[in-house]
């Protein structure tokens with residue numbers, strides 16, 4: 001057996017059901033395994049490698065910062081994180097940014113911001129954070145509590161208290177009923193639920209939530225960890241819904257391949273944190289931030305047009321194809337409900353040199369935002385074929 005696979009089984013904690021592929025290198029949307037087999041990458045390390053692997057401009061920006069200095073502490077000023085924060089604020093209208101290293105940490109910070117805002121503004125009993133059923137917000141105990149999927153909770157009791165989950169379909173009625181007796185600090189949503197099966201929320205529901213938050217002075221948090229940084233066809237997915245959140249969290253694709261989380265604070269909560277209220281040793285790491293500046297500066301209108309164009313091609317190719325029940329999602333975040341089990345489709349694709357993902361019962365696609373059209377067409381041919389019921 002491949003030595004890496006064998007040793008991994010022996011020494012790595014068994015949390016991941018890995019596929020029997022060892023990735024050894026990659027360029028753009030093409031990856032290569034230890035035997036030299038080429039794959040078209042339709043997963044980008046779960047929406048992380050925004051411009052594919054070893055994107056030239058990103059590598060250059062990272063290397064430049066790496067040879068200047070890789071890390072100091074947050075006790076000193078450094079330019080890359082400031083440049084990135086300024087860019088994020090200018091492009092979203094948000095006012096301040098707190099940097100961390102992952103999506104879960106970005107959400108932890110958002111939850112702290114909502115609770116502190118509510119405690120100071122409305123009273124210490126306003127602690128509840130409402131999230132949606134079928135949501136995914138991370139793996140730390142608190143973000144797990146926020147995650148509205150029971151099966152993640154079972155063996156980790158007691159979870160962090162103060163979370164309620166409402167159904168995205170019919171949540172309006174649940175919330176109205178709650179408003180009378182639950183002291184709500186914040187509401188956190190993904191505009192397109194990723195891990196939950198790539199389902200976009202109804203625009204009407206999202207707008208209802210935004211109005212509800214405004215009416216009750218509740219902090220509206222949009223988790224853009226997966227949907228953000230161009231993936232939805234807009235810079236952030238909330239921009240497709242005509243709302244202005246109070247807090248936006250992101251991670252995954254922002255770093256373009258290095259760990260980076262960001263919590264953006266809007267007008268209402270911009271001053272919620274003072275000295276010592278929150279912190280992170282690695283947060284705002286100069287190398288990660290220098291790479292992110294390179295990524296974010298290239299997510300412009302032309303790039304977003306390309307995302308929408310690729311999205312349309314995927315929808316038009318797969319909708320109504322043999323063995324395809326439905327296609328969901330937005331931009332380059334796509335869920336395919338298939339007649340065959342999703343795992344079978346994934347395995348057939350892998351065999352033919354295309355790496356796809358799954359989410360719940362669906363095949364999931366998260367390709368690079370700049371995947372070349374010919375690579376995308378080639379991958380779609382393979383996927384379409386793999387969906388056919390023989």
Ligand SMILES: *Cc1c(COP(=O)(O)O)cnc(C)c1O
Nearest residue numbers: 102103104136137138194225226
């Ligand atoms: C992946 C994901 C997270 C968790 O991010 P990590 O970097 O793995 O901590 C949180 N929210 C959403 C919507 C995600 O897709």
